[in-house]
Amino acid sequence: MKFKQICVLGGTGFIGHHVVERLAEQGYSIKLLSRARERHRDLLVVPGVDIVEANIHDQAQLAREINGCDAVINLVGIIKERGFNGTGYRSVHVDLANKLIRACQAKGISRLLQVSVMGADASRGSSYYLRSKGEAEDLIAVAAKHNMLTTVFRPSLVFGAGDHFISRFAEMVKKAPGILAIPCAASRMSPVYVGDVAQAIVEALPDKSTYGKTYDLCGPHTYTLGEIFRYFSELTGHRRWFWDLGVGGSHVLAFLAELWPGKPFTVDNYRTLLTDCSGSTDDLKSFGIKPHPLESVAPLLLGFDHRQSHYNHLRRRGRVRVG
Numbered sequence: 001m002k003f004k005q006i007c008v009l010g011g012t013g014f015i016g017h018h019v020v021e022r023l024a025e026q027g028y029s030i031k032l033l034s035r036a037r038e039r040h041r042d043l044l045v046v047p048g049v050d051i052v053e054a055n056i057h058d059q060a061q062l063a064r065e066i067n068g069c070d071a072v073i074n075l076v077g078i079i080k081e082r083g084f085n086g087t088g089y090r091s092v093h094v095d096l097a098n099k100l101i102r103a104c105q106a107k108g109i110s111r112l113l114q115v116s117v118m119g120a121d122a123s124r125g126s127s128y129y130l131r132s133k134g135e136a137e138d139l140i141a142v143a144a145k146h147n148m149l150t151t152v153f154r155p156s157l158v159f160g161a162g163d164h165f166i167s168r169f170a171e172m173v174k175k176a177p178g179i180l181a182i183p184c185a186a187s188r189m190s191p192v193y194v195g196d197v198a199q200a201i202v203e204a205l206p207d208k209s210t211y212g213k214t215y216d217l218c219g220p221h222t223y224t225l226g227e228i229f230r231y232f233s234e235l236t237g238h239r240r241w242f243w244d245l246g247v248g249g250s251h252v253l254a255f256l257a258e259l260w261p262g263k264p265f266t267v268d269n270y271r272t273l274l275t276d277c278s279g280s281t282d283d284l285k286s287f288g289i290k291p292h293p294l295e296s297v298a299p300l301l302l303g304f305d306h307r308q309s310h311y312n313h314l315r316r317r318g319r320v321r322v323g
C-alpha cells in the first residue's frame with residue numbers, strides 16, 4: 001500500500017514540527033489541521049505542507065477534512081486542562097480519538113498512527129492525563145481489531161529544539177535564588193530526543209510490520225528529575241542547592257501552583273510524575289535508530305559547546321576551578 005497524502009492532527013506542536021519536516025523530506029504531501037492557521041505560518045515554508053483551520057472536535061468537519069488522505073497521524077495532546085476533574089483531558093484525548101476513528105472508518109482511511117505517552121493506562125494510570133491517554137490507546141486497540149492499521153507510540157519525556165523542557169528547566173535553575181525546590185525529585189524518566197521520535201513515526205508509517213503494534217520510545221539513560229536539574233545546574237554553571245520536596249511537599253506545591261494564573265504546575269501533573277516514565281531503547285532500535293542522549297543535545301540547544309561543557313562537568317566533579 002502506498003501512502004501519499006498524510007493528515008496530521010497536532011502537527012503544529014513541538015513534536016509535530018519535527019514529524020512534519022521528516023514527512024516532507026520523504027516527499028509526502030501533508031495536510032495539517034489546526035485551530036489557528038495564522039499562528040503556524042512558519043510551517044507553510046516546508047515543501048508539501050498545507051495548513052487548514054478546522055474544529056477537529058466537530059465530527060462532521062473532521063470527517064470532511066481527512067477525506068482523501070491516505071493516513072492520519074494524531075499528535076494532539078494537553079498536559080493541563082481548564083477544569084480540575086479530568087473532563088478536559090477526556091475531551092482532547094479520548095473523545096477526539098473516538099471521533100477520529102469514526103471519521104477514518106467513514107472515509108475508508110485505514111492507516112492511523114497515534115502518539116500516546118509512557119505510563120498511559122486507562123485503569124491504573126496515576127492521573128487523569130495518563131488514564132485518558134490509556135483510554136485512547138484502548139480505543140485504538142479496538143479499532144485495530146476492526147481492520148484498521150494502527151500503530152501507537154509511547155514516548156518518555158521528549159527533548160529537542162522547541163521543547164517544553166530543556167530551556168524551561170535551565171531558566172528555572174538560572175533564576176533560582178541559590179536554592180530550588182523540586183517537586184517529585186525522585187520521579188524516573190528516560191528522556192528521548194525528538195528527532196528519534198519523529199524518525200520512528202515516519203519510518204513506521206509505510207511499514208506493515210508496525211501494524212497493530214505499540215512502541216515505547218525512550219532515550220539511552222534513565223534519570224530522576226532531581227538528577228536532571230543537577231545536570232542543568234552543572235551545564236549552565238549556576239550552582240544551586242536543590243531541595244527535594246518529597247511526596248507530601250510536592251502535593252502541597254501542586255495544589256498551590258494550580259491556583260496561580262497559568263497553572264505552572266497542577267495536582268494532575270504531580271500525579272503523573274508519581275508514575276515511572278522510564279524504559280528501554282529496544283523499540284527505538286527496532287527502527288534502526290541509535291537514540292541520542294540528553295547530554296549530546298542539551299548543550300547545543302543552550303548555546304554551549306558540547307565538548308567544552310563535558311570537560312567542565314568532569315572538572316567540577318574533580319573540584320577543579322573552571323575558568
Ligand SMILES: NC(=O)c1ccc[n+]([C@@H]2O[C@H](COP(=O)([O-])OP(=O)(O)OC[C@H]3O[C@@H](n4cnc5c(N)ncnc54)[C@H](OP(=O)(O)O)[C@@H]3O)[C@@H](O)[C@H]2O)c1
Nearest residue numbers: 010012013014015016034035075076077117155156157158
Ligand atoms: N512533549 C513531550 O515530552 C511528550 C512526551 C510524551 C508524549 N507526548 C505526546 O505527544 C503528543 C505531542 O506532544 P507535543 O509536546 O508536541 O504537544 P504540543 O507542542 O503541546 O502540541 C500539541 C498540538 O495539539 C493541538 N492541540 C492542543 N490542544 C488542543 C485542543 N484542545 N484541541 C485541538 N487541538 C489541540 C495543538 O494544535 P493547534 O494549536 O494548531 O490547534 C498543538 O499543536 C501529545 O499527544 C503528547 O501527549 C509528548
